[in-house]
Amino acid sequence: MESTKDDLVRPGTSGGLADVYRERFLLKLLVRKELKVRYRGSVLGIIWSYVKPGVQFVVFYLALGVFLGMEQSSTNKGGLANYAIYLFSGIILINFFTEALGNASRSIVGNGGLIKKIYLPRQLFPVASVWVSAVHFFPQLLILVVACLFSGWHPSLLQLLAAVAGFVIVALLSTGLGLLFGAANVYFRDSENFVDMLLMIATWASPVMYSWTMVQHKLGEMWYSIYQVNPITIAVETFHYAFWLPTTDGSAGIPPHLLSLWIPVGLVVSAAVLLWGQLTFRRLEGRFAQEL
Template sequence: MSASSPAELTSPGLGGGLRDIRQSGFLLKLLVRKELKVRYRGSVLGLLWSYVKPGVQFVVFYVALGVFLGLERSARNPEGLPNYAVYLFSGIVLINFFSEALGNASRSIVNNGNLIKKIYLPRELFPVASVWVSAVHFFPQLVVLVAGCLLAGWHPSMFQLLAAVAGFVIVGLLATGLGLLFGSANVYFRDSENLVDMLLMVATWASPVMYAWSMVEAKLGSTWFAIYQANPITIGVELFHYAFWFPTTDGTTAMPPNLFTLWTPLGLVIALAIVILGQFTFRRLEGRFAQEL
């Protein structure tokens, strides 16, 4: 038997990164199933929590902002947003997906420490599986959103449906990249979990989920608004608004300028750059995961 050449040797505990995910599809499915079973073990409602939690969240925000603060357009408030319920819920389902995906991905390595210490498998599977689990919870909410849109007279074009896909992809890539970054950092610095919690709290209000982008532009001016608009979450939410809410309006409400020619490509580039940064950080830190855990 011939000895392996130095070129064939690899550092122990290191794999091919996200490229290994394509070759570990079966393991990814097992991890997703495990996460779902563990999460709903002993639960009475089970997957129905995917409807209950965003439903309660929607009612609270709709009453507080749409009714009390007057963001819903009505005869008494013609300056409000038409079909504010659709506007609000289309943003909530996407921000909930991001919050759950990043929150779980940032804890995925630590929570699976026993498994990581026993066997070797691509460690990127754990943050990626967390994002997939969040996608499983996202699609029931999407069904409810589509049903509400249809009741409001939703007739989307193919371009608007593609905008929804683009928004989901941008936010999904962003959650994956940040999940790799904070998931690996959390092994060494457990303060990362608290930092992620604060980021998620800010993310809910730093994107136009509950208010209109025009309100931000009016208060901040064009320069600061451009910085605000470059946020990939903001871009994803606006793409969802364009896909689900805009077709239910009378067409008099404008979308952010350059949403498709500038902000959508920029959001995709930023999200991909964060995936690369997250993968680079993960690769640098994963060599001592088992020892640190």
């Protein structure tokens, strides 16, 4: 029986992120493989997921909380109450974004040998990198929750849902940018340096180590609104709202319209970046094997 034109399927045609769902067993294997490779020969293993952010937190807390006076005390009323919780709730989210995007942008080149040998959905590699970063994120989140409980944490359901929305925003953004720069890095290796620079900017341009009120005071309402469009800024503020604010008397407040405006904006922007990254990836992936 002759095949009609509609029956013919071009070999190696990508179905995009839908292929990642269909090949979720392969995704699970890739995540497991990345975790094993990363900690092969390591004495501490996954404990490094606690050590690195812990050291980072101590350095930032001493430099900013103690030496620069960001911690509120009896002699410093202008600081932030429970600054340690404020700082750590932002750090773990920024670390998730930094690790996810950094590894996803290098994932295609790093798996070049496998890509040249067999065909499998190439989107699996950036997505697997984001999942590995999530594995490292949740133990840090557990430490944050324990610290919050010792500080009198009393969150509402709305605050917990805001935290989930913040995580989703960062996950979508990391995946979208990971697909974009992962594909670009095959053709232009300068992309790795650009990503490193972008991650450095993201760390300092988000209100992790300082209050949003400082930004609003310095920039004014119009420029502050532009600053607030950044999905990372929105996500960090959701974590402050969910984890830090319930450990204080609530007088510090949150950015205006965080729940009604900025969280939806963050979700829309991150989803748009994911779509952009996916379209770019599908357009460029046809020559990955040749370029690698």
